[in-house]
Amino acid sequence: MFAATAVALAFLLLPIVAIFARVSPGELVAQLSRSVVTDALVVSLKTSAIAQALVLLLGTPTAYLLATRRFRGRSFMVVLVELPLVLPPAVAGIGLIAAFGRFGLLGEQLNAFGIQLGLTQAAVVIAVAYVSSPLYIRQAIATFEGIDPNLVAASRTLGAGPARTFFRVVLPLSRRGLAAGEALAFARGLGEFGATIMFAGSLQGVTQTLPLAIYQEFNADFTTALAMSALLVVVSGALLVALRLTLQWQPSKPTSRFLFAPSR
C-alpha cells in the first residue's frame, strides 16, 4: 500500500518537478520578459477577469434559483449546467463556432449588429466562460442548498424582502463556498486550451492566452515554454493553497469556554 502511494505521488509530482529542474530559476525569470510571454499574460489576465466577472454575475443568481426553487425541469436544468464539464474541449470549440461563429446559429443576428466574434478577444472570453462556469455554478448550488431555510424564513419575517435577505443572510453565509467554486472556475478558465484555439484562434497579443503561447513556443523555443509553464504552476499552486485556506478558515473559532454545539 505504501509502495503504491509512493509511486502515485511520484507520478503526479514528477512532471512538475521536471519543469523547474531543466532550466535555472534565473533563466526562467529572464524568459518571462519576452514579448510573447507578456502579451499572453496580459491576454490571459484580461480575458479571465472579464469571463469570471460574467460567471459570478450570471452564475450566482442562476445557482440560487436552481438551489431554492422546486419546479418542473429543474433537475434537467442542473444536468444541462454540468454538461460543459464533461464535454471534450474540442466539442466545446466546435459547438461555440456552430453557435456564435460567422456562419453559426446566431451568426447572422450578430452580423446584423456588426459583431464578429471569431478570432477576437470576446471569443476568448466566451470560451473561457463556457468551460469554467459549470464549476462555479455547481459549487454555488451545493453551497446555497446547505443554508438552513429557516434562516431565510427568519429574515423574511423580520421585514427583509428577498433581495435584502439574499445580501444580508444568504450571501454572507455562502461566501466561503462561493469563493471555493470561483477559485476552481478561475483555475480551469486560466488553463483553457482546446475551445479557445478552435473558436478564437491563437493571435499573439489578441487571442493568444498563456496555454496557447506555451503550445506555440513548444515548437519554437522550449525554454520559453518551460518558463510560462512554471508561471502557471505557481499561479495554480497559489490558487489551490488559497482555496484550502478559505475552506478551513473559521470566523471566530469557538474557544474551550463555549462547549455548545453551533445552531446550524
Place this chain on the structure above:
Amino acid sequence: MATLEADFTLPLRAFALDLALEVSRTVALVGPSGAGKTSALRVVAGLAQPRRGRVALDGEAWLDTEFRLSLPPDRRRVGLVFQDYALFPHLSVRANVAFGARGRPVEALLERFRIGHLASARPPELSGGERQRVALARALAHEPAVLLLDEPLAALDAHTKTEVRHELAELLRELELPTLLVTHDYEDAAALADHVGVLVEGRLRQLGTPAELVAQPRDAFVASFTGANLLRGRARRGEGALTAIRLESGDDLYSTDEAEGEVGVVVYPWEVSVARTHMPDADSALNVVRGQVGSLVEVANRVRVRVGPLTAEVTAASAIRLGLAEGGVAYATFKATGTRLVPL
C-alpha cells in the same frame, strides 16, 4: 387588544391541515409531532401558502385566497420564534436583534432580556436559554402585531425549562399581543396560554381553556393528552343516577356521567387516592381498583404512583406514610363524580 383570525386549509403530505381560530390573547396548539402545528404558524407568517383560506388582523387581510391576496412574510407584522431559534450565525447578538429593528436602538431590549453582556457574542457561543432570549428579543425588536412561538420550550433542558416557562408566561401577559404558540407538551400549553387547542392530524379536536379541557374532554385522545387516565369499558344504566361501566378486566366502575355502549372512563391522577388496604365501609369513594404498584415518580412535592392501570398523584408525605414500594399491592380509589365518560 387586537384579534388575529385564521381560517384555512393547507394540504400536507398525509392529510390536510384544516384550522379555524381567533386569537386575541394567547392560544396554544398542542398535539403529537406531525400534527401540522408548525405548518399552522407558517401559514400565518406567510411562509406556507394554503389552498384555501383567510388570515386577517383586526379585519385587515394578510391572506385571502378568494381575492388572490397573500402578503409576503416581510409585509405581515409577525414575530416568529423558531423552534431552533434560527439565529443568524454570522451576526453578533446585537446585530441579530437589530436585524428587524429598522434602525431603532435595541439597547433597552438587550437589557430587558438580560443579554446586554452578550451583545458582541455570536449565537454558536450561547447556551440554550440565552439563545431563546435572543430569539425573543429579535422578534420583538421588529415590533410585531402578532407573536408566533414554535415549541418555545422544547430546545431547553429540564432545569432551564421550568424557569423559562415562568418568565415566558410573565412576558406574554405583559406584551398583550395576540400570540399563537405550538407545543407537544400539554403542561407547557396550559401554563402559557389562555386557550388550548388539541390538534391531531391537521384537525382541531377541541379548543377551550385548560380548565374546560380537563373538566369536559371531548374524546379519549383529548383526555389522555391532557394527562388523564383512560380505562376502556362498556357502559349501562346502573342504580339511581349512576352509570355502571364493566371494564375489560371484569371490574365495575361507576360514573355520574351518562353514556351507553363502548366508552372511555376518564380519571385525572389528582382524583385518585391510594391506600394499602381497602375498607369498603369507611371509604366514600365508589370506585376501587386493586393493583400492583408500578413506577413511583417524584414531581416537585408530589409523587406519581402507578397502581395497576391507573396513575395517581399523591403528596410526597403520604407516599412515605403509606410506605409504597414498587411491586407491592395497593388500592386506588376514586369517586363516581371524579370520572368523565368519553366516546372512544
